[in-house]
Amino acid sequence: MIHYCLPLQLDDAETIESTIEKNEAQYTYFEIWLDFLPTPEAHLTRWCQRWPGRLLFLLRRPGLAPIQMPLQKRYALLRQLASSDAWLDLDIHTQQDELSYLRTHALAPRLIASYHNYEATPPDEQLTAIVEEMKQLRADICKLATYCQTPTDALRLMMLGQQLSAHKEKHIVLGMGPYGTLTRVYGTLWGNEMIFAPQDPSQASAPGQLTYEQLQRMFAILDH
Numbered sequence: 001m002i003h004y005c006l007p008l009q010l011d012d013a014e015t016i017e018s019t020i021e022k023n024e025a026q027y028t029y030f031e032i033w034l035d036f037l038p039t040p041e042a043h044l045t046r047w048c049q050r051w052p053g054r055l056l057f058l059l060r061r062p063g064l065a066p067i068q069m070p071l072q073k074r075y076a077l078l079r080q081l082a083s084s085d086a087w088l089d090l091d092i093h094t095q096q097d098e099l100s101y102l103r104t105h106a107l108a109p110r111l112i113a114s115y116h117n118y119e120a121t122p123p124d125e126q127l128t129a130i131v132e133e134m135k136q137l138r139a140d141i142c143k144l145a146t147y148c149q150t151p152t153d154a155l156r157l158m159m160l161g162q163q164l165s166a167h168k169e170k171h172i173v174l175g176m177g178p179y180g181t182l183t184r185v186y187g188t189l190w191g192n193e194m195i196f197a198p199q200d201p202s203q204a205s206a207p208g209q210l211t212y213e214q215l216q217r218m219f220a221i222l223d224h
Contacts, residue, residue, distance in 0.1 A: 002219060003194040004212055005029035005056065007205035011036045013043045020051060026212060029087075029194055031056040031205070034077065035069050041077060048084040056087040056112070062205055063118055064094050075101050082107035089114050089143065092133055099137060113139030118176065118207070121146040121153035127160055131169075141193055143172040145206060148179035157183050158190075165191035176207040184210055185218055 006027045010016050016037075020030050032047075034040040034057055047055060059074050060067050067074075078101055081088050089112040090098050102109070113134040122130070127144065134142040142164065148154045154175045161173040161183075172192050175183035188195040197212040198204045210218075 002188055002215075003028040004197045004215070005031050005194045006212075007031045007033075007196055007198055007203065007209075009033045009036055009062065009203070009205055011038070013037060013039075016043075017047075023199075024051075027197075029054055029056055031058065031089075031196065033058045033061075033205070035059060035061055035067055041073075041080060044077065044080050044084070044086075048081075048086050053085045056089055057081060058089050059098065060091060060095065064091065064116055071097060074098060078102060078107060078109070079105075082109045085110065087112055087141075091116055092130070092137065108138075111137065111139045112141045112143050112172070113137050114143035114145070117146040119147055121148055121157060121175070124156060124160075127156075131160075131164070135169075141170045141172060143174075145172075145174045145176060146180075147177050147207070148175040148183070149177070151179050151182075154179045154182045158186060161187050161191055174206075178208065180208045181210065184208065185215070185222075188215070189219070189222070 004027045006023055008016055008019060008030055016032060032055060059077065078098060088109040091114050115130050130144065131142055157173050157175050161171060164171040170193050172194060173183065173187055184195060195215065196205060196209055197215050198209055199212055201211060
């Protein structure tokens with residue numbers, strides 16, 4: 001089964017709710033970027049109760065731009081999310097403070113440990129080391145998203161995904177940029193836990209994302 005995830009980089013809680021309501025039938029998951037919201041703490045509990053197990057929360061900005069939310073407020077949101085069944089996506093290199101806070105306070109949310117590289121795809125040995133670092137964090141899902149400068153980069157990411165599948169490690173391995181499109185199609189068919197699919201290209205949260213409609217057409221063709 002293909003699990004679509006809708007990225008929501010919105011600064012209005014009502015718009016987020018209406019968008020989820022409108023798309024509940026097509027999407028399994030909804031990715032909410034909390035740093036865009038002025039008072040996210042006022043909505044988290046209600047959202048998690050309304051859409052149990054279907055929400056992903058991020059505490060960062062696109063492209064790993066500086067986070068606007070104060071660190072103490074992020075800590076409070078971590079405590080709030082730790083008792084829910086929502087997913088929490090933390091970047092292993094730029095969100096060390098948050099990861100350290102989880103360990104220090106024995107908080108165990110459903111963790112997606114992620115790595116992002118918007119310029120290149122690291123060598124295989126570095127990718128393997130990144131995955132091992134994620135395992136040390138006891139991540140429920142290991143997520144790697146890197147920019148593919150060549151077709152070979154995309155193939156290497158596909159091989160990494162297959163290695164993780166062989167070891168029954170839950171993962172999301174995606175390539176960004178034109179050469180990364182392959183990973184979004186076949187990675188979804190061959191083991192990625194979910195695929196990020198905006199409704200419109202302008203709503204993409206990372207370079208190279210395909211829309212829900214584009215992916216639906218591709219999967220339908222491949223299925224036949």
